Amino acid sequence: MADQASDGGQEKTEEPTQKRLEKSKEDGEVPSSKELFVFSTLLTGFFLYIGIIPFIFSIIFEWSSLFQFSGETSLQDYVFNNLKAGYALMYWKAVLFALPLFVIVILTQMTMSGVINWSSSALNLKASRINPFSGLKRMFSMKALVEMLKAIGKVIFLLGAAVFVMFTQMDKLLTAPATHLVGGISRLGDVFLLLIIAFLLILAVMAMLDVSWQFYQHNKKLKMTLQEVKDESKQTDGSPEVKAKIRRMQMTAGSRAKQRREAMENVPSATAIITNPTHFAVALKYEVGTAGAPIILAMGRGYQAQEIISIGKDAGVTVFQNELLARALFFAGQIGEEIPTPLFTAVAAILGFIYRLNKGDAVDEPDVELPADMLFDENGKSIS
Known part of the structure; x- marks a missing residue:
């Protein structure tokens, strides 16, 4: 043998x-x-x-x-x-x-x-x-x-x-x-x-x-x-570890995409939409008198951000433009969760402004400030 x-x-x-x-x-x-x-x-x-x-x-x-x-x-x-x-x-x-x-x-x-x-290789010396x-x-x-x-x-x-x-x-x-x-x-x-x-x-x-x-x-x-069969399979299809990692990433990406699609259905019930004004959009929901912080219903960038704004406007949701706050909510927040703690003050000021504006009060637009660690550029890098 x-x-x-x-x-x-x-x-x-x-x-x-x-x-x-x-x-x-x-x-x-x-x-x-x-x-x-x-x-x-x-x-x-x-x-x-x-x-x-x-x-x-x-x-x-x-x-x-x-x-x-x-x-x-x-x-x-x-x-x-x-x-x-x-x-x-x-x-x-x-x-x-x-x-x-x-x-x-x-x-x-x-x-x-x-x-x-x-x-031709058969002729090689x-x-x-x-x-x-x-x-x-x-x-x-x-x-x-x-x-x-x-x-x-x-x-x-x-x-x-x-x-x-x-x-x-x-x-x-x-x-x-x-x-x-x-x-x-x-x-x-x-x-x-x-x-x-x-x-x-x-x-x-x-x-x-x-x-x-x-x-x-x-x-x-x-x-x-x-x-040899196993080695060839790895060369052709990749190692099992790499394939498992790719599958996990695909499942995660698919889960996130599904989550965002479902979140789009909740946009009409939002209290406000924070934009920058078109590249980023974050839909927030808050009921006056309830415990807890505002919830992020949906968020997106690019085409998805424009879709959130369009759905919100059709449903009569107030759209507020603030470039830095929209980026901070997008990069630091998660769909379905409360807004990050460092943004409580800024978001509260804006929601209060929107609440009074919707009641017909004559109010000035608030000048909000964000913590240094909540300042991001359009690629998510800190600009503090």
Whole structure:
């Protein structure tokens, strides 16, 4: 189990994560089967051969025409012209075979890995590739042993199939020279087809076994320890402590937002709204003759402050402008609680002024003073 242990001694028992799989594709590490490539290309060649059988004689005659000379021109001209035509004939016939084989190779790899993956990192020079000790380790590894057994098995089975086909078709092979040209070629073609079919059957079985083995080895190589899975989860989603802190902050922010929305419903019942005049707004409630200090019903800044002022005006609530007091109430107070003790005097003076103003008395606006520790700028910093 040493090959499945990490540096920390943990066994790689966890299936690879999606991130590990994507990283392996970026590095060019995807499952690939040589036996599947051999089978798919041979199968494609077999179908191409079946496709050209109706044209085989025309191809033979076209080839034989290159060796015919009429004597109308010099022999040297015939030789060069026929060489040129011969090269062109071989080139285009090779292209007709090469293009389908190239497409099949691409599709075969797509069958294995699900996508064509062009990875430049696979071409990078790595010290392990030129390290002789790493090379010796690869030579005597399980992978090398399996490749050697596959090669030996392939030779034995293919050679055995060839001997079997030749033995069963011996009569056709021995009588082929005794018949005419077309008949002899036809008999040899039949034997050749049987030989290819036998090879394909053997290679198909070997390809299926090799594909299963390659997927098993690839998955085994990418397996992770439990600690690696946890570390990757932390890198992707953050540590549990950070996520818990974020959730707490989200819950707190959500709770505050809900509290402020509910507070907006209480604005029409406020006694007064203190503003500065638009950036901050604090709605206060106080019933004359009751014990205790005024209560903060709602407060906000910016758009929310304008909303509080608008709701208050629609409900007939008196709006009083005092920049420093509005900031002090906003930064030092809490919704649903009494105003801070240092602000009692200032708020009492303003509420008294509003009370008498609402009764129709002619009163002057009070000049309130705040304690030094209750003076804030618009960002909540002390300006004392």
